[in-house]
Amino acid sequence: QKEVEQNSGPLSVPEGAIASLNCTYSDRGSQSFFWYRQYSGKSPELIMFIYSNGDKEDGRFTAQLNKASQYVSLLIRDSQPSDSATYLCAVGGEYSGNTPLVFGKGTRLSVIA
Amino acid sequence: ETGVTQTPRHLVMGMTNKKSLKCEQHLGHNAMYWYKQSAKKPLELMFVYNFKEQTENNSVPSRFSPECPNSSHLFLHLHTLQPEDSALYLCASGEGYGYTFGSGTRLTVV
Numbered sequence: 001q002k003e004v005e006q007n008s009g010p011l012s013v014p015e016g017a018i019a020s021l022n023c024t025y026s027d028r029g030s031q032s033f034f035w036y037r038q039y040s041g042k043s044p045e046l047i048m049f050i051y052s053n054g055d056k057e058d059g060r061f062t063a064q065l066n067k068a069s070q071y072v073s074l075l076i077r078d079s080q081p082s083d084s085a086t087y088l089c090a091v092g093g094e095y096s097g098n099t100p101l102v103f104g105k106g107t108r109l110s111v112i113a
Numbered sequence: 114e115t116g117v118t119q120t121p122r123h124l125v126m127g128m129t130n131k132k133s134l135k136c137e138q139h140l141g142h143n144a145m146y147w148y149k150q151s152a153k154k155p156l157e158l159m160f161v162y163n164f165k166e167q168t169e170n171n172s173v174p175s176r177f178s179p180e181c182p183n184s185s186h187l188f189l190h191l192h193t194l195q196p197e198d199s200a201l202y203l204c205a206s207g208e209g210y211g212y213t214f215g216s217g218t219r220l221t222v223v
Binding site for chain 2: 004008031032034042043044045046049088092093094098099100101102103104105106
């Protein structure tokens with residue numbers, strides 16, 4: 001069974017600091033990796049995706065992928081109180097395919113003003 | 114209207130009731146999904162539809178019955194549910210490049 005593991009947190013960081021969220025996955029054949037943000041009482045919102053080893057940056061967010069270690073991370077620079085949410089890691093198949101995404105339980109992030 | 118729309122937002126039903134959840138997407142996606150989100154559990158995939166055809170049923174009890182009349186609409190018919198079925202039910206559409214979720218239906222079974 002494919003599994004995605006995340007530390008449930010809460011992860012507390014002060015405003016302006018870097019928040020580091022981690023995720024490991026069990027299926028070595030996974031090809032696509034996603035980070036979703038979910039505010040309390042809301043549905044998940046896609047914030048980052050990555051397909052290749054290395055780093056991908058988008059504004060204050062950086063996704064990092066290491067397929068050899070089966071490890072994905074999300075860095076949030078200059079954390080803001082509005083970043084306080086649960087962050088879900090999801091893992092899927094090929095970019096052009098339709099393998100359903102498998103989600104982790106999520107890590108709750110709290111940014112303290 | 115754009116995105117993925119789910120109705121109703123909230124639903125309270127008795128164990129003997131029959132109700133339906135509706136999902137509509139205006140993104141032109143060919144795949145639609147039902148996920149269940151319970152407290153302290155990961156999102157659980159329930160059903161997958163590709164081009165209106167069900168391609169995955171993740172061992173979901175028969176008291177949940179999906180219907181996909183076309184690529185834009187997805188229903189989840191509910192009957193004789195149990196209290197442990199209380200959860201947030203999320204519809205999503207999309208393919209390998211990531212999904213767009215609807216706002217979800219918060220279901221309470223009493």
